[in-house]
Amino acid sequence: MVQDPRSRLPRAPYAYLPWIKSELIARGVEFVRKRVATLGEAAALAGPNGVLVNATGLGARSLIGLEDKDVFPIRGQTMVIDNPKVNEFISLPLGAPSVNGEATYIIPRPKPGGGCTTILGGCYQKDNWDTSFDAETARGILARCTALAPAIADKETRWVDVPLPTDWLAKDLQPQGPSGRVMVVHAYGFGPAGYQMSWGAAEEVDSLFASAVVLGAFIIIDK
Numbered sequence: 001m002v003q004d005p006r007s008r009l010p011r012a013p014y015a016y017l018p019w020i021k022s023e024l025i026a027r028g029v030e031f032v033r034k035r036v037a038t039l040g041e042a043a044a045l046a047g048p049n050g051v052l053v054n055a056t057g058l059g060a061r062s063l064i065g066l067e068d069k070d071v072f073p074i075r076g077q078t079m080v081i082d083n084p085k086v087n088e089f090i091s092l093p094l095g096a097p098s099v100n101g102e103a104t105y106i107i108p109r110p111k112p113g114g115g116c117t118t119i120l121g122g123c124y125q126k127d128n129w130d131t132s133f134d135a136e137t138a139r140g141i142l143a144r145c146t147a148l149a150p151a152i153a154d155k156e157t158r159w160v161d162v163p164l165p166t167d168w169l170a171k172d173l174q175p176q177g178p179s180g181r182v183m184v185v186h187a188y189g190f191g192p193a194g195y196q197m198s199w200g201a202a203e204e205v206d207s208l209f210a211s212a213v214v215l216g217a218f219i220i221i222d223k
Contacts, residue, residue: 012110039065043182075128083116101125104144120145
């Protein structure tokens with residue numbers, strides 16, 4: 001069992017994500033919502049001599065010009081309960097033997113308006129596209145987490161989340177794009193840990209970009 005009271009990232013995405021977005025806007029970043037079907041259409045948004053960071057997740061399977069069939073979904077499921085005075089992150093060690101893609105962890109998290117909730121998880125089901133709630137999975141999560149922290153046994157479940165993150169077999173830097181000089185950095189396939197890896201991924205993208213500039217990795221290709 002692993003216990004860690006520390007956190008390098010905020011445990012409240014509902015507060016952290018709007019905050020970091022506002023920080024980016026204050027620094028001149030523009031957010032645009034747009035549907036694209038091809039890698040060329042996406043790269044065109046970057047403009048001549050631009051850089052496109054492709055973070056499409058499962059969308060990489062169907063993005064024309066990429067169509068990465070090595071990408072596959074991972075079904076996860078978590079539960080949120082009232083905080084039972086558990087103030088530490090508790091989990092079975094990463095890599096511990098699992099049955100049917102099970103994962104076991106308890107994460108305390110602040111909630112809007114004050115107070116705390118606790119996230120109970122989870123599962124890691126490769127190639128499972130189902131986003132519906134599974135009662136048997138929920139019962140298994142509750143039983144395993146209760147064994148780690150008996151105090152959660154009598155707490156009411158607030159809601160259940162069924163995310164569908166992606167995984168990939170490799171990472172790559174591939175300069176490509178529409179007519180013009182555009183570099184594309186592919187940054188997807190982080191499995192269930194995209195939120196936790198976001199800062200590290202951003203630093204690696206920045207490093208890849210800097211290296212590509214030095215090596216002259218911008219190229220000209222047709223749409």
